[in-house]
Amino acid sequence: MTEESVGRPEDVGAPLDGGLDGTWSDEAEWSEFDGVEGAEDAADGGPQPVLAVVGRPNVGKSTLVNRLLGRREAVVQDQPGVTRDRVSYDALWNGRRFTVVDTGGWEPSAKGLQAAVAQQAEMAMSTADAVLLVVDAQVGATATEEAVARVLRRSKRPVLLAANKVDDERTHADAAALWSLGLGEPRPISGLHGRGSGDLLDAILDVFPDVPHEQFGVTGGPRRVALVGKPNVGKSSLLNRLTGEQRSVVHDVAGTTVDPVDSLVELDGEVWRFVDTAGLRKRVRTASGTEYYASLRTKAAIEAAEVAVVLIDASEPLTEQDLRVISMVIEAGRALVLLCNKWDLVDDDRRRRLDNELDREMVRARWAERVNVSAETGRSVAKLAPVLRTALESWDTRVPTGRLNSWLSDLVAASPPPVRGGKQPKILFATQAHPRPPTLVLFTTGFLEAGYRRFVERKFREEFGFTGSPVRISVRVRERKDGRKARR
Template identity: 70%
Template structure:
């Protein structure tokens, strides 16, 4: 007898050639509150490069042009066995206007809420008027500040780094973020400076559900996050592609805490994107993979596009719970509503199970309806059907509608088990292959019987192999 071990609800099933053990999913580890280190400075001094060096992987988007980072973005770091959070920020400029003013405001928030601050200055260029303005603000702060002289690639530049004493923030720490020179000593100093516990308004809570906001550029993801949080968590501007990095925010809604991730809008396939857009696309894909629930924003005032379909495909392939939000509903007239109904029937026919909510992130219209839709989707994503209940249902369905014959033979469906949750995954044990159309029929009947609104359902078939008797 062969033996397969499948995750499920702890029930042994014996049938023919199989013994199947269902094992319950383990709960997620609790996320601990960690101190926060903010990395600030004027544009293009190497802040994101330093963040990547600190966390030990290429997460922050880096490109050799100023202003690539715009939001404050949080990553977890570990040095010498101690964990802390690193917050990357956009370039800080005292007299910024428009989009850059919003970027500077995010850096300002990071400086006010962090437990320690790294001020990064380009040692080759020296202290500029902007550096002096930032230093003036930080000297008045009660938060510990470490002055970092970046781009000190060799000993010849160290003399120029010493000139940064003039900023009045103590001894400059000479490093090269791109080459790693001096970063170990800097991190030792960071650990000595960071408190063991964060401020009361720390960024990390305990076990919030992870929600990714995705969609094409300028569809209103950042506006929705700001409306939900009641705060300007993400930079919003009418320039498409304002968000580059995924932005994490803890938001309390409906009596529970959620972790929202505002992602970059996807313009092209990852293989066709270049520079910062390429890495932003990778971050967005990673944010979908790391999420439990995805809220896909579509522009209700515009036709559903190939970009929308591509993002939707990424979510479905990742097996995440899904809510579709039609944003900018305040711009939709009666003619557009009629056209939109046809587009939904044509382009979203394969995700009829996903709840749809019509909202306006700008005005706040109906955004409160997102919470029950998200809760329903996550409940479905976590749902487990007992083996006995599943097989009683299956027996009735197969008796009423047998599978189609294949090769002159009628395959028998012997029994089924739920192999996993997140998403719900079912395995059918049969004597022959089941056509794709019949598997879709069983999925549809599964949904009719047990729900699963907002969650993909996966149905696979395991065919019993004939044993040769010795």
């Protein structure tokens, strides 16, 4: 378990058993814990400017997005149409944070599913602070690009033109030919190799306004909620129900969503950032192709969220995939809400069986909030906001050190740790290192068995609540006077 900032010994209050005697290592030991919370808070700035990346299918938009981000986020495959929804990513360049929105291929005359994808691109442009049009320089300006350019020239947003796939000096002339689109200087770039990416990023920062167009007035930004679960449990349907629009592509075939799709949603008078993720069929290491990268993005979306809503199909028995997703959320240390979807398909007999399944299988997460809804009909969807608030309140809570040690002293006196190796370890004092998730650090004279840690966690929840949030227990074993740590 990763241990983080816990404050210095002199700051954490009176010890439980005689206090510190100088046998912990000094500043060097505590330095590894300093500044963690500050770094986390710094990541939550105010509203960020938004860049929409658009272009026709298969011109390398997602590859270029990954290059701008400096990491592999967008799913890339050597075939058109992999990206379907508009997908947002946080980017950082020269100390300035901004949001990059990757979109599906934009074809103004598209029909059917491609028309829905094009509509997502148009919506991304209408809400962005700047637009980056990506053109395949080796192919040149097609009729599609000319139609797109006419739309962009009428827009009120600044537009940058990226001539992609300019991998060497020989193809610079291909980029120059794109002046004909009337969108200003074509910027030669290689999304695959990174050629020209720094200059393009500088140009993007130059065209951003000082104040982003869309501000929601929430300090630190909206709370981040990840919708996760196995395929076809109704994640995209729920997001569409919450937004009141076709925010995600929905189809009966499982696996429609590939990239995480985020939306700002107002629930119960508060703005939330919901992220629809790809359904997890397999473990990441056993998946392949697009499914492998989609699984990685889903895992990253969970880690970037503050609370995860795990959807299960209430009309079917609980599966191994359901339990695996729940475990991923717990291991990521995120607040958890269990949402039983398709409740309109559940009869009384199935409800009783589901209750038994949850009691039997959810041993690790009996503290999770639970809501029964139907994304299809909208039944009980309004109950989601209150349980999200409860889970996040627990996730954010910090118990004062004095109160924590007073409670723990009584607990240890009534139920001391079990003897190990002929010696009984003592808990000298404790502190809650930080919230998000709540993490207790116990300073002891010896190792505490896993069973006793679970006992402390259970009693801690009984005393202080923490409904909807995981609780982590970490043990710091005191060094002996000869400089060695007590045996584990």
